Amino acid sequence: MTAFEQGPLRSSTLHDARGVGARVDLDRLARVFGQTRALDGFSISIEPGEFVALLGPSGCGKTTALRVLAGFERLDGGRVSVDGQDLANVSAQKRDMGMVFQSYSLFPNMNALNNVAYGLRMRRQRSHQRKKKAAELLELVGLADQSSKYPHQMSGGQQQRVALARALAIEPRVLLLDEPLSALDAKVRAELRDQIRSLQQRLSITTVFVTHDQEEALSMADRVCVMSRGHNEQTATPSVLYARPATPFVAEFVGVSSRVPVERAGNEVIVFGQQCPVRGVDAFGMLEAIDALLRPEDISIEVNPAGKGFVTHRSFLGATTRMVVQVGEISVRVDVRSEVAADIELGTHVEVKVISRDVLIAPRQLDKVPVPV
Amino acid sequence: MAPFTIYTILGLGIPTLAVIELAFRTEHGQLTFGNMSAVSQGTYRLGFENSILLATITSVIPGILGLFLAYAIQTSRSGLLRRLVATASGVLANFGGINLTFIFIATLGSTGVLTAWLNYIRLNPWHYGFNLYSFFGVVIVYMYFQIPLMVLVITPALGGLRPSWREAAENLGASSLSYWRTVGVPVLLPSVLGGMLLLFGSGFAAYATADTLTAGTVTLAPIQIGEVLNGNVISGEEHIGYAIGFGMLIVLSITMIFYGLVRRRASKWLR
Amino acid sequence: MASMIPEIAIEETQGDIPQLTGDPQSRRRPRLRYWRGVVLFLAGVYFLIPLYAGLRFSFQNDAGQFSFYAVEAIPSQTGFTAAFFLSLRLAAVTTVLTMVLMVPTATYVHLKLPKMRRVLDFVTILPIVIPPIVLILGILDAAPRWLKASPYLLSLVYVILALPFVYRSLDSGLTAIDLKTLVEASRSLGGRWISTLWHVILPNLRAAMLSATVLTIALVLGEFTMASLDLWTTLPVWIYQFSQLDAHIATAVSMLSLIGTWVLLTVIVSVDRSQSRRTRRRTGIL
Numbered sequence: 008m009t010a011f012e013q014g015p016l017r018s019s020t021l022h023d024a025r026g027v028g029a030r031v032d033l034d035r036l037a038r039v040f041g042q043t044r045a046l047d048g049f050s051i052s053i054e055p056g057e058f059v060a061l062l063g064p065s066g067c068g069k070t071t072a073l074r075v076l077a078g079f080e081r082l083d084g085g086r087v088s089v090d091g092q093d094l095a096n097v098s099a100q101k102r103d104m105g106m107v108f109q110s111y112s113l114f115p116n117m118n119a120l121n122n123v124a125y126g127l128r129m130r131r132q133r134s135h136q137r138k139k140k141a142a143e144l145l146e147l148v149g150l151a152d153q154s155s156k157y158p159h160q161m162s163g164g165q166q167q168r169v170a171l172a173r174a175l176a177i178e179p180r181v182l183l184l185d186e187p188l189s190a191l192d193a194k195v196r197a198e199l200r201d202q203i204r205s206l207q208q209r210l211s212i213t214t215v216f217v218t219h220d221q222e223e224a225l226s227m228a229d230r231v232c233v234m235s236r237g238h239n240e241q242t243a244t245p246s247v248l249y250a251r252p253a254t255p256f257v258a259e260f261v262g263v264s265s266r267v268p269v270e271r272a273g274n275e276v277i278v279f280g281q282q283c284p285v286r287g288v289d290a291f292g293m294l295e296a297i298d299a300l301l302r303p304e305d306i307s308i309e310v311n312p313a314g315k316g317f318v319t320h321r322s323f324l325g326a327t328t329r330m331v332v333q334v335g336e337i338s339v340r341v342d343v344r345s346e347v348a349a350d351i352e353l354g355t356h357v358e359v360k361v362i363s364r365d366v367l368i369a370p371r372q373l374d375k376v377p378v379p380v
Numbered sequence: 381m382a383p384f385t386i387y388t389i390l391g392l393g394i395p396t397l398a399v400i401e402l403a404f405r406t407e408h409g410q411l412t413f414g415n416m417s418a419v420s421q422g423t424y425r426l427g428f429e430n431s432i433l434l435a436t437i438t439s440v441i442p443g444i445l446g447l448f449l450a451y452a453i454q455t456s457r458s459g460l461l462r463r464l465v466a467t468a469s470g471v472l473a474n475f476g477g478i479n480l481t482f483i484f485i486a487t488l489g490s491t492g493v494l495t496a497w498l499n500y501i502r503l504n505p506w507h508y509g510f511n512l513y514s515f516f517g518v519v520i521v522y523m524y525f526q527i528p529l530m531v532l533v534i535t536p537a538l539g540g541l542r543p544s545w546r547e548a549a550e551n552l553g554a555s556s557l558s559y560w561r562t563v564g565v566p567v568l569l570p571s572v573l574g575g576m577l578l579l580f581g582s583g584f585a586a587y588a589t590a591d592t593l594t595a596g597t598v599t600l601a602p603i604q605i606g607e608v609l610n611g612n613v614i615s616g617e618e619h620i621g622y623a624i625g626f627g628m629l630i631v632l633s634i635t636m637i638f639y640g641l642v643r644r645r646a647s648k649w650l651r
Numbered sequence: 652m653a654s655m656i657p658e659i660a661i662e663e664t665q666g667d668i669p670q671l672t673g674d675p676q677s678r679r680r681p682r683l684r685y686w687r688g689v690v691l692f693l694a695g696v697y698f699l700i701p702l703y704a705g706l707r708f709s710f711q712n713d714a715g716q717f718s719f720y721a722v723e724a725i726p727s728q729t730g731f732t733a734a735f736f737l738s739l740r741l742a743a744v745t746t747v748l749t750m751v752l753m754v755p756t757a758t759y760v761h762l763k764l765p766k767m768r769r770v771l772d773f774v775t776i777l778p779i780v781i782p783p784i785v786l787i788l789g790i791l792d793a794a795p796r797w798l799k800a801s802p803y804l805l806s807l808v809y810v811i812l813a814l815p816f817v818y819r820s821l822d823s824g825l826t827a828i829d830l831k832t833l834v835e836a837s838r839s840l841g842g843r844w845i846s847t848l849w850h851v852i853l854p855n856l857r858a859a860m861l862s863a864t865v866l867t868i869a870l871v872l873g874e875f876t877m878a879s880l881d882l883w884t885t886l887p888v889w890i891y892q893f894s895q896l897d898a899h900i901a902t903a904v905s906m907l908s909l910i911g912t913w914v915l916l917t918v919i920v921s922v923d924r925s926q927s928r929r930t931r932r933r934t935g936i937l
Contacts, residue, residue, distance in 0.1 A: 077547075077551060078550075078551075079547055079550075099547075099550045099551060100550050100551075100553050100554065100555060101553070102551075104551065105551070105552075106547070106548065106551045108544045108547070108548060109544075110544075111542055111544055112542070112544040112545065112547075112548040113548075114545060114548070114549070114562075114563045114567075115545075115567055115648075115649035116563065116566040116567050116649060125549070125552050125554075125562070126552035126553055128562075129549075129552055129553035129554050129558060130553055159648050159649065170548075173548075173552070174551075174552075177552060177553070383752060383755075383756070384752060384753070384756040387752060387810070387811075388774060388811070388814075391807065391808060391810065391811040392774075392777060392778075392781065392786070392811055394789070394793050395781075395786055395788070395789025395790045395792070395793050396781055396785075396786075396789055397789075398789040398792045398793040399785060399788050399789040399792075402792060448690055449690060449691075449694050452686075452687040452690040452691050452694075453691070455683065455687060456687065456691075461691075467916065467917060468698070470916060472698065477873075477875050477876070477887075478875050478887050478890055478891050478905065479873070479887075479905045479906075479908060479909050482705060482708075482890075482894065482898075482901060482902045482905040482906075483701040483702060483704060483705035483708075483902070483905070483906070483909075484701055485898070485902075486701070486704040486705045486707070486708035486902055487700060487701040487704035487705070492704060492708075493700075493703070493704035493707055493708070494700055494704060523697075524697075524698070524701065527694075578779075581779050581780075585779075585782030585783075585784065585785075586782075587782070587783065587784040587875075587876045588875040588876050588879075588887075591876075591879075592875070592891050602782070602784045605784050605785070605788060606784065606879075606880060609787070609788065609791065609880045610880070621788055622788060622792075625784075625785040625788045625789070628782070628784075628785055629780065629781065629785060632779065632780045632781075632782065633780050636776065636779060636780050
């Protein structure tokens with residue numbers, strides 16, 4: 008059993024680290040590279056001790072935002088402040104933030120212990136002291152027996168744990184993680200995910216975690232900030248993000264949804280012949296041409312020879328089966344319990360029903376995008 | 381496979397064995413250590429010492445200069461510059477010995493172009509005791525292919541210095557100097573040493589440039605071999621040449637063994 | 652001449668993909684940029700001045716005036732034509748021998764005996780340990796008299812000198828085209844060994860063979876050590892001997908030879924790059 012699974016922290020030196028998280032404010036950050044605006048007025052406030060994930064497709068600016076916070080990128084506009092202090096003139100060395108990089112960031116000429124102790128060495132701690140602290144941290148991440156190993160002798164997962172220990176050794180105000188799990192294989196990724204999260208919670212360090220993997224973001228973070236093209240699309244807790252996406256981008260990026268053109272009926276819309284209320288505030292009240300964004304669990308199908316839709320694809324996902332149903336020109340994805348789905352063949356005619364209590368709407372998209380299964 | 385093996389044995393193996401064997405024989409065919417002992421004294425010993433000194437100087441100095449030059453190029457934003465230098469290094473490192481001799485005579489000879497310019501500003505090196513056709517002159521000329529050689533060898537190692545190490549160090553509070561001291565230099569050291577060893581071998585074994593530049597006036601081991609082959613040697617000492625050759629083989633073998641060891645260390649860290 | 656070490660160095664260069672390109676640090680460190688400029692400037696001065704001096708000397712007469720006489724006089728000088736054509740002949744023979752020896756060997760080793768690759772890598776290091784000056788010593792003793800009477804002894808030895816980089820060139824060419832798969836495809840479609848070699852392997856190796864050829868020619872045309880001690884007047888030997896008579900003409904030939912080598916090497920680099928581009932495109936489609 009690793010230190011992760013044990014109860015209260017055994018290390019006394021890390022006790023002081025509890026509740027040490029700082030408040031982070033990013034205010035209208037702007038960063039331009041040549042013709043591209045990597046950050047375009049990006050703002051977010053992070054509470055002390057909070058774990059925020061920056062989620063988005065590649066090129067959305069999430070890594071740039073992290074690097075600006077760390078001090079590795081200049082700002083062309085906006086303000087970075089930690090605990091109220093503007094960091095504009097503070098160099099990366101002096102920012103007191105621990106960063107974990109995507110891969111290969113351990114110093115190859117030092118063993119694990121010396122890697123972890125590096126930050127303390129830079130802070131001129133005495134050798135005995137820093138080796139002791141480094142050993143404690145290695146134990147915390149479950150690698151006490153690897154302390155004399157060199158990076159090239161360790162697996163990817165082990166290296167990232169050492170990198171994490173190294174970042175934590177300096178007791179940073181903010182912990183920054185730049186897609187630390189992307190280079191690892193699936194099983195290791197899942198284990199490390201839990202370990203990082205539980206460690207963060209015990210130490211209450213403010214954490215910013217960059218990822219393009221929504222499963223990671225949704226499962227680890229207190230709040231998720233979905234980014235696109237250099238700005239903040241929506242920042243909310245995972246459940247709110249999933250259930251109440253604020254913009255069509257978020258709705259389609261987080262989770263899976265299908266677009267269905269609908270008609271208005273007063274304050275409601277007509278989807279597959281049913282009248283449904285609109286979710287949240289109707290921001291598109293003026294528009295006539297709108298689509299509904301339906302998640303696979305928002306709808307259900309019933310086998311009906313007279314039904315207007317028919318099944319074109321099925322993918323077995325385990326407990327549920329994802330089926331693609333063609334209704335007229337539209338394709339929708341719907342999740343069906345696998346025992347039920349087993350009897351539904353391709354080509355079967357079905358009736359589609361909306362079962363959620365309201366639907367999310369968005370401006371109609373005119374170009375037909377084929378539905379990936 | 382067979383033709384290749386045969387060819388290599390014939391072309392490389394047999395001559396080498398011949399040299400080794402003949403180093404220990406008199407010209408009457410008797411086994412002797414006389415050649416070897418003759419080589420370790422007097423003018424031949426001087427030849428080895430000079431060659432080793434030459435090789436050391438032209439591996440350390442161009443090694444360091446080449447490192448700086450390679451770093452300057454790597455950190456340049458101009459892709460054109462990098463490609464240009466890569467080709468140039470390849471060409472310069474391959475310079476035929478005599479061509480180099482001539483362009484340097486044209487530059488720093490007593491009537492050379494650079495000499496003339498320096499003369500104009502009263503800094504003519506020849507007036508201060510400089511002699512291109514001396515040991516020092518050979519050092520200057522050797523740099524012309526040793527520096528590009530170092531650039532060629534060290535560039536991939538520099539490329540293996542991941543930016544994330546630099547950033548991680550900075551993030552943990554290291555200044556530029558601290559980074560180089562604790563991470564950069566230690567990681568590069570095996571490759572730099574490897575490069576210098578390669579340069580050592582190159583500087584030690586080179587013949588053409590030294591011979592054509594100094595016309596045999598500077599005592600260097602390869603040149604002494606040349607003298608023996610040209611017949612400019614005391615009768616009865618013909619086999620000295622083989623002994624010198626054998627000595628050179630030993631020096632170069634040791635060099636390459638160290639080179640192999642150093643390279644293995646470098647590849648472990650810079651993967 | 653710096654022997655075969657440059658070729659080994661090139662091998663180390665070509666294997667790797669540089670990570671540190673356009674260091675972002677320099678955007679934030681103006682001091683680095685300043686030093687970089689200084690270093691590059693000094694390097695430029697050191698390397699370009701001798702080239703300039705060589706060119707200028709080639710176009711001067713003894714009075715120091717600008718003149719074409721040296722260049723014009725080249726073909727008519729005693730022994731030039733003989734030396735030049737001797738070098739060319741040696742180059743041709745060496746190239747043919749090397750190709751005939753190495754192409755099948757490299758292919759065979761690549762396909763059937765991957766373990767031998769380590770042995771071959773070691774063999775290609777040997778020419779550094781056994782430099783030309785020592786090798787000629789042994790050759791002159793060990794070679795039979797009838798062989799020593801012919802200049803083509805040099806060709807035979809030059810093959811050994813050329814081995815390292817010819818092998819490496821062919822090997823990387825073979826790796827780039829994924830030889831094993833191609834051969835298996837050809838054999839499975841019914842091709843016999845000879846036709847596979849002729850129709851599949853050789854065409855794909857064209858670029859590698861070209862670059863190996865060019866390097867071999869450059870080697871032979873520039874080799875001085877062995878030729879002078881074997882007492883054959885190849886082009887480099889002629890240049891040295893002639894320099895006693897007229898330094899300008901000798902320098903002019905030398906510069907021409909240099910420029911020629913540079914042109915050849917540039918050819919390799921562009922052929923090399925266009926082949927890797929073609930291969931990338933091809934494998935991209937696959």
